[in-house]
Amino acid sequence: MAKLVNTEKDGFDLIFNSPIFILFFLPVFLSLFFLSGIKYKNYVILAGSMVFYAWGEPRFIFIVLISSTIDWFLGNIIYKSTVSRIRIWAVVLSVSLNIAILFFFKYINFTLDNINSVLNFVNINPLIFAKVALPIGVSFVVFEKITYIIDIYRGKDKPADQFISYLLYIFLFPKLLAGPIVKYHDIKDQLNKRLVRKDDIIYGLTRFSFGMAKKVFIADTVGELANQCFALSPSELGFANAWMGAICYTLQIYFDFSAYSDMAIGLGRVMGFRIMENFNLPYISKSFTEFWRRWHISLSTWIKEYLYISLGGNRGSKARTYFNLWICFLISGLWHGASWTFILWGIYHGSFLILEKLFLLEYKKKLPDLLNWATNIFFLIIGWVIFRATSIHHVKQYLQAMFNPFFWTGKYLYLSDNQLFFGLLGIVICIFPLLKKHNLNHIEEISKPNSEFKYKVLLGTVLLLLSLAKVSASSYNPFLYFRF
Numbered sequence: 001m002a003k004l005v006n007t008e009k010d011g012f013d014l015i016f017n018s019p020i021f022i023l024f025f026l027p028v029f030l031s032l033f034f035l036s037g038i039k040y041k042n043y044v045i046l047a048g049s050m051v052f053y054a055w056g057e058p059r060f061i062f063i064v065l066i067s068s069t070i071d072w073f074l075g076n077i078i079y080k081s082t083v084s085r086i087r088i089w090a091v092v093l094s095v096s097l098n099i100a101i102l103f104f105f106k107y108i109n110f111t112l113d114n115i116n117s118v119l120n121f122v123n124i125n126p127l128i129f130a131k132v133a134l135p136i137g138v139s140f141v142v143f144e145k146i147t148y149i150i151d152i153y154r155g156k157d158k159p160a161d162q163f164i165s166y167l168l169y170i171f172l173f174p175k176l177l178a179g180p181i182v183k184y185h186d187i188k189d190q191l192n193k194r195l196v197r198k199d200d201i202i203y204g205l206t207r208f209s210f211g212m213a214k215k216v217f218i219a220d221t222v223g224e225l226a227n228q229c230f231a232l233s234p235s236e237l238g239f240a241n242a243w244m245g246a247i248c249y250t251l252q253i254y255f256d257f258s259a260y261s262d263m264a265i266g267l268g269r270v271m272g273f274r275i276m277e278n279f280n281l282p283y284i285s286k287s288f289t290e291f292w293r294r295w296h297i298s299l300s301t302w303i304k305e306y307l308y309i310s311l312g313g314n315r316g317s318k319a320r321t322y323f324n325l326w327i328c329f330l331i332s333g334l335w336h337g338a339s340w341t342f343i344l345w346g347i348y349h350g351s352f353l354i355l356e357k358l359f360l361l362e363y364k365k366k367l368p369d370l371l372n373w374a375t376n377i378f379f380l381i382i383g384w385v386i387f388r389a390t391s392i393h394h395v396k397q398y399l400q401a402m403f404n405p406f407f408w409t410g411k412y413l414y415l416s417d418n419q420l421f422f423g424l425l426g427i428v429i430c431i432f433p434l435l436k437k438h439n440l441n442h443i444e445e446i447s448k449p450n451s452e453f454k455y456k457v458l459l460g461t462v463l464l465l466l467s468l469a470k471v472s473a474s475s476y477n478p479f480l481y482f483r484f
Contacts, residue, residue: 014055015177015479016208016263017215019472022464025052033271042168042192045271049173053137056177060105060135064170067097071145072166075152075159087153094149102142108132110338137177139335143302144170148184150306156185165191174267178260178481180278180298183305187273194272202457204269209460211262212467218429219256220477221422222248228413230388234397238410242401246381249388251426254283256480257296283380283430286372287364288352291380299335303328322357326350336387341395345386352379373434 014021029048036044054061074094078087103111109131116126148169151157160166168191175182229237229245261278268275278298285291292300311324326347333346352360364372385402389395401407471477 014052016260016267017212017467017471017477017479019468022212022468030270041196041271042164045173046164046168046171049168049171049176052173053171053176057135057137060138063101063135064141065167067101068145068167068170069163070094070097071149072159072163075149075166078149078152079159091149091153095146098142098145102138105132105135105138107334107338140175140177140179140181141170143181144184147181147302147306151184157188160188160191162192172268172273174264174271174273175275178257178264178479179296180261180264180276181302182275182298183302186276190273196270196272200269200272204266204271206457206460207266207269208263209266209464209467210456211259211266213463214255214262215259215479216467216470216474216477218422218426219252219259220474221418222426223252223256223477225413225415225419225423226252226388230390230394230398232411234401236411237398237401239401239405239408241410241413242398244413246385246398246402247427248423250283250381250384251423251430253384253387253480254279254430255426260479260481281430281433283377284373284434285380286369286376287356287361288349288376288379289356289361291376292349292353299332303332307331322354325353325357329353340392341386341389344392344395345383348383348386 014025016022025048029044032048033041033044050061053064071094074090077090081087081090112127112129119126148166152159160169169182169184169187172182226245226248229241229248232241232245258279265275265277276298278296280294280297282291282295285294308324308328311327312320313324314321316324327350329346329350330343331346333342333344333349336342336345356364382399382402385398386395389398401410
């Protein structure tokens with residue numbers, strides 16, 4: 001067998017929901033930020049971002065710095081050169097370097113494990129290699145670095161005026177580890193020209209507090225139950241446990257990831273940045289097409305702008321369009337992690353999107369909205385089982401339990417009052433918006449200061465204090481998307 005040396009870290013202590021971040025890092029950082037003059041604020045943010053990232057990834061930060069410096073020079077070459085061949089080669093070099101970084105740190109273990117599986121099958125001694133640790137946030141960093149280069153090549157933007165502005169775009173700590181994925185052309189004007197207003201500070205801290213509560217009260221609570229269910233053996237699982245675990249994970253991944261996005265957007269607003277929204281009530285979707293306009297918006301728009309269009313988009317035949325779409329979601333699945341389950345999840349979603357374009361969307365128009373929603377959430381839950389399972393075999397076993405009502409009982413799992421309350425609260429939060437009509441193009445956020453806003457600020461303060469009390473007495477719970 002291959003000798004595997006696991007070098008992965010146990011955790012990232014300086015995370016948004018940790019006491020050390022809220023009680024130490026954030027107060028010190030904000031004090032320095034607000035006390036510094038206008039021309040020094042970006043330096044404070046960059047220094048704070050470097051400390052934040054180096055705290056968890058002291059080795060990988062040098063790789064990001066070196067590759068970012070190379071990208072900076074290549075971006076200037078692309079912009080200034082009038083020779084088409086030089087510009088193309090500069091783009092190819094930058095994109096290839098970034099993909100190589102992503103492949104080595106994220107996919108080399110997966111690739112070598114699969115090579116060893118083939119070698120074992122043909123009775124050849126497997127390769128001996130050391131496990132490569134997955135740096136936190138590597139997928140998000142690489143995508144944003146590629147964005148910068150492609151924007152310059154396409155003529156959307158010129159390079160950042162200063163190297164510090166470019167580094168600030170890459171290292172801005174609120175979005176650094178798990179997004180939202182910020183495209184350079186969306187933030188370029190904010191890097192050097194932005195206002196930090198009192199209303200933005202209040203809004204940002206309130207948004208952060210609500211995100212904190214979503215994470216520690218709902219996501220972490222239902223996540224405990226989801227982990228128990230997915231850890232059961234086939235003989236212990238049973239129909240009821242299987243569905244309970246699937247529904248809990250469906251809630252966990254939404255409240256966990258949207259909580260991080262809320263906290264990132266809130267912290268960015270405190271510093272004057274307006275980072276794009278990443279979620280828009282995804283579980284009220286009545287189709288997979290609508291779901292991907294509401295879920296992880298920064299990723300879906302990135303794939304559309306930088307991958308789907310590059311493949312040809314919908315400019316060719318219908319068959320070519322569907323193939324491009326399918327490839328994009330296959331890559332989306334692989335982007336989430338080096339596992340066959342993620343690849344299968346990408347294929348699953350891509351296949352539904354193609355079927356909807358072929359005939360399902362037209363057929364759905366004839367059905368009641370409630371039925372469309374119910375069938376869509378059903379298949380989304382199945383998809384999350386694929387996403388959460390540890391292997392293809394695990395997917396098969398888990399789905400068999402979900403579709404075998406004759407084996408109702410499995411191992412008895414104690415359901416605490418907290419798990420029941422916050423699970424039901426999560427379901428209500430996700431489903432309640434169905435009672436109102438929501439414009440897909442309008443993403444709701446905490447309203448401007450008014451009488452209602454004041455109550456939200458008060459509620460946010462209370463939630464933050466309660467959240468701090470909970471995390472101080474509980475074990476470490478990293479955000480799910482840190483592993484992606």
